[in-house]
Amino acid sequence: MIKYLLAGLMLILGLSLGFWAGRLNDSQNPAAIGEKKPLYYRHPMNPKVTSMTPAKDEMGMDYVPVYAEQPSIAAPESGKILYYRHPMGAADTSALPKKDEMGMDYLPVYEKELVNAGQIQISPEKIQKLGVKTETLAKRTLTRSIRALGGIQVDERRVHAVTTKFEGWISRLYVNSTGQAVKRGQPLLEVYSPELITAQQEYLIARQAQQALQQSSDQARGTAENLADNALQRLHYWDIAPAQLQRLQTRQQPLDTLPLQSPVNGVVLEKPAQEGMRFMPGELLFRIADLSSVWLVIEVFEQDIGEVRLGQVAQVHINAYPDRLFSGKVEFIYPTLTAETRTVKVRVELPNIEGLLKPGLYGSVTLAALTDKSACLAVPDSAVIDSGARQVVLIQKAEGRFEPRVVKLGLQADGYWEVLAGLDEGDEVVSRANFLIDAESNLKSALNGLDNVDSHETQHGDH
DSSP states (O other): OHHHHHHHHHHHHHHHHHHHHHHHHHHHOHHHHOOOOOSEEEOSSOTTOEESSOOBOTTSOBOEEEOTTSOOOOOOSSOOEEEEEOTTOOSOEESSOOBOTTSOBOEEEEGGGGGGTTOEEOOHHHHHHHTOEEEEOEEEEEOOEEEEEEEEEEOGGGEEEEOOSSOEEEEEESOOSTTOEEOTTOEEEEEEOHHHHHHHHHHHHHHHHHHHTTTSOHHHHHHHHHHHHHHHHHHHHTTOOHHHHHHHHHHOSOOSEEEEEOSSSEEEEEOOOOTTOEEOTTOOOEEEEOOSEEEEEEEEETTTGGGOOTTOEEEEEETTOTTOOEEEEEEEEEEEEETTTTEEEEEEEEEOTTSOOOTTOEEEEEEEOSOOEEEEEEEEGGGEEEOSSOEEEEEEEETTEEEEEEEEEEEEETTEEEEEESOOTTOEEEEESHHHHHHHHTHHHHHHHHHHHHHHHHHHHHO
16 A cells, blocks of 8 residues: 555656656747747837838848847937927928828937937948048138130231222232231232322432532522422332332332332231232232231130239130140220120230241130138038038038038139138038938938027027
8 A cells, every 4th residue: 555655656746847847948948938029120220210020221231120028219318309300311300299101100309319410320331332531621722713715816906908009000919828928028019000100200300300400599409309308208108118219219210110018027817919900099908917916815704704804814725735835914804795695805915926826726714813812711612512592511520420511601712612601620521422421311301400400499599
């Protein structure tokens, strides 16, 4: 009997030990409990952005699951809610709680978050991917340059028309093509004119009378001398060269033809003269231009014309000579503005000793403006985001943290903008990839945050 009682007790004890050993093993085996189910999934870089289903962020990283055992993200323990912002960072805010188009709750912005209300957070990996570059804001001297385009023209003051003051015929042409270079005093053509022959004969008769009356009274000699001088002066007024007059006086007989000479060194622009042609007084025979100095007429925009002054030095690049730099001076500013292009013509005088500057060539001019800015705070052109309504610059506050600043700009020169307000010397401004930061992190949302903060502070101050 005692034997069977002991056997029963041993059986009960073994079953009890087996039951508790199994419970102990189950508590140590997670599979025995079953797979834990996440409550929701959160953004890997921004815990406030959540999803009820698995998702990926903009860089392809998986959202992190949040289980019941994990502590939830606590909202600020104190502080008044200023407004609610879009959970995905869109440029939309609300004064009251609401949901976005996907049913997600707008996130509250507390007073304690005022310090970071207008800032942008970007991961170091993304900064490297975007190629963000920064520059320390400093003072610099700005020299504004005015650039304009134009073409080479003949200096109108150096154009000469070859005409005669008498009627005649062209017996011979020495210069018979346009574009031909001529020298001052070079014969252009030979002319025959009955009027010239008559004038020469009158002079010779007056000379003979003057010589015949050498023994006569003073009045007779004076009259003969005046007749001879007047006849010679008449030939001089008709542009007969002094050498030809000297020849007439030496030979004591009229010349059948007389040459017309070039009045200047230059190039023949027009040549209506033809050999054997009859011409009348004042009729154009040659048009000759002196090209030792030419004009470059440029078009300057009306917003720049106030910086142009007479005598201003101009650096000229001619397309035909890309390796040469020519220098001239502003010689004239035209008094009218071209309404179609909103430009004013400016004339630059250029020396042309080598003859390289040919009328019709195209070139560009750089004028150094007289209103230079010395030692002013300047920001690179590439750092400014211009929306039309305002200009914004991104400031790097810390590694991966940026803040947009609305700035007031002044003069633009040398690839920089003068900063009148909004920035301080030593600020780290984003000079490269700022537009990519704008697109990636929604700069408009950050600026709206700044506007909302300003509006709240204004209303709070009014109360």
